[in-house]
Amino acid sequence: MFGRYSLLQYAQAAPGAFGFAAGGQNFPTANFAGTSSLRNQSLAYGVDYSPTPNWVGDFRFGFFRYRVLVNPNGLGTSPAKDAGLPGLNLDSYYTSGMPAFFLNGTGGFFFGYSLNRNNMGNQCNCPLNEQENEFQWVGNVTRTFGNHALKVGADFRHAQNLRVPSDSHRSGELFFDPVTTSGPSGGGLSLASFLLGQVQSFARYVSNSTSAAERQNRFFTYAQDTWRVGRKLTVSYGLRWEIYYPQYVNGSSNGGFQNLSTGEVLIAGQNGADLNGNINTALTHFAPRLGVAYQVTPKTVVRMGYGRSFDVGVFGVSFGHNVTQNLPVLANQSLNPGQPWQSVFTLAQGPPPLNPSTILAAQPKGPNGNPILPDKINPNVLPLTSDNTMRLPTVDAWNLTVERQLTPTLIVSAAYVGNKGEHVTPGGTNYNINQPTVVGFGTLSTNQRRFFFTKPCPTCPSGQLGWTQSIKYFSDDASVKFNSLQLRAEKRFSNGMTFQGNYTWGSAFDFENSYFFWNPRVGYGRADGVRLHVFNLNHTYELPFGRGRTFFRDVSRPVDYVIGGWQLAGIWTWQSGLPFTPSYLDCGSDRDTGPCRATLVGDAHVSDPGRFGWFATTTSGAASGCTTSTMRLDANGCTRGPWTRPQRGTFGTVARNSFFGPHFFNADASLSKRFAITETLSGQFRAELFNVFNHVNLGQPNTLVDSPSGGKITGLAALAQMRRWQFGFRFDF
Secondary structure: OEEEEEEEEEEEEEOEOOHHHHEOOOOOOOOOOEEEEEEEEEEEEEEEEEEEOOEEEEEEEEEEEEEEEEEOOOOOOOHHHHOOOOOOOOOOOOOOOOOEEEEOOOOOOEEEOOOOOOOOOOOOOOOEEEEEEEEEEEEEEEEEEOOEEEEEEEEEEEEEEEEEOOOOOOOOEEEEOHHHHOEOOEOOOHHHHHHOOEEOEEEEEEEOOOOOEEEEEEEEEEEEEEEEOOOOEEEEEEEEEEEEOOOEEOOOOOOEEEOOOOOEEEEOOOOOOOOOOOOEOOOOOEEEEEEEEEEEEOOEEEEEEEEEEEOOOOOOOOOOOOOOOOOOOEEEEEEOOOOOOOOOEEOOOOOOOOOOOOHHHHOOEOOOOOEEOOOOEOOEEOOEOOOOEEOOOEEEEEEEEEEEEEEOOEEEEEEEEEEEEEEEOHHHOOEEOOOOOOOOEOOEOOHHHOOOOOOEOOOOOOOEOOOOOOOEEOOOOEEEEEEEEEEEEEEEOOOOEEEEEEEEEEEEEEEOOOOOOOOHHHHEEEOOOOOOEEEEEEEEEEOOEOOOOOEOOOOOHHHHHHHOOEEEEEEEEEEOOOEEOOEOHHHHHOOOOOOOOOEEOOOOOOOOOEOOEOOOOOOOOOOOOOOOOOOOOOOOOOEEOOEEOOOOOOOOOOOOOOEEOOOEEEEEEEEEEEEEOOOOOEEEEEEEEEOOOOOOOEOOOOOEOOOOOOOOOOOEOOOOOOOEEEEEEEEEO
């Protein structure tokens, strides 16, 4: 019998680039602006019982709670209201503080508080109140007989989720784009749009409830057998059955389920809709597992395995906050212009008011008697099969490893590791299923190119749904694949020194979500954040000083406390560069949807890439088809260097993530000493040195091929740091 309780709690506070009240870009050391308070708690209890040597039973109970509170600096203030901007600061808490102002494009900047958008923001999802609880009961029975070890078990879990978020800042996110003040040939400046008060797009969360929450039950059962076929061969096989029951809300009207086929909002607990939205449970999620280990020779072992796994998905694919962040609980207000150069309101006017609790009452009813979703409200939509059943993300994984002991102290291995994910979300979260198509850009308005703007609606006044907002579809219709070669070697020396090195070549391809609804292949390419080559070297060395060691082996115990027990360790890392995709300045004038990419017509390689020029960009001066002598790509087939501008209403042809940035190198070291204080109490001193060689790891280059700073690197890599010491002391008892 055993039990355990753990608690983790910490708080963080950081200003933005323009101070506490104005916010702005976060500082790199914090990667956050605002205040945050986190508390994690976990409780575990277990009982094991063995009535006979061949039977073992065990029971486990676990509980975990995650709670986080995030607020902007300046909570309780009303800077927008004080400046005469109406409709933004509406109360003293949720909509207080500085709204988020995004000035996009050349010379653009950001101030206020918001999650990261357009590579701006300051990671402040604030105000935020999130509490997640999970209760788990597990029972297993193991029976050994002959050369078999049979195990069966069951696992029941109950999950609870309360999330009162501000993914779109509640005092408003106001976007100012250059296109609002551009001319027939492009140009424009977002600062000019801001000074004129022309808000190009707008988003915010509005809600009146802080208690609507989701619940979900999950039940798993499995059977597995480990079979020692012979002295050299062992086979493990099993089958797991996973049942994820549909999530439900904690009360009537505490959630909404969006029906895209009819346009209706199904209110939980109303008009025949259950608290789970009448979603069916899938009973076909079977996960087989197979593992084989074969000893070819006394020094060579081959291992292989295959397994299937299911998952609840990320950010609400099957559980968590996507139901309670719909009408009638929460409205994600989204205002977009009919044409790219138009504005949705002026700063003097302010945004239109919105009450998520009452707005549905004024809506026309759909064919099933439920209200039609209003325009300009951004809903969350669950992915379901044709019979209204959940379909879960699925991963099939496989591996093959050959391990060889070359000498008594040297072991090497080579492995192939691969997997493929199905029913996953493109881009890792969701995508806009009401995104305009690029076809017709320049001749049709943005809204005329949206699928759900023109979708028929017999009960709507216009005969169409007329939706102009984004629709967050928690898709399960994308895939991802990964293949890798992994090499490993470990060498141990008799003097207390150990080296362990590993190398991985990895290749991952997936879909981004920038144009997935209309053409998934446009966003197919190398996965973000996956490096082609990664090499790690770890080493430890027990210094040969002190009692019983090579040097000073007979010193007194007090002297041994000073010179004995020291260990030197280090970690060396070399990684190839991260992928990126080149773009160009005036893509907003060529398309208002999908990716922004230039067209590669030549060789963009440079002989000596560095921070002043990582890849070839455009050139100035006279060039074929060009009408100006600037670096900017013309729209008339102009070719500058290896780049040309795509035709209007099309995307550039450079492949997604086909370029790679600078490599990453880092070496860390530590010097530690352990010593006994009493029989039950010991201590350890550690001195750690990060980035031993003070190596500068460059960040990604500016990807705008026709910008004066295009191809140049002006910052350090993410998580990069210069040389830093850290000292610590710990007790073990």
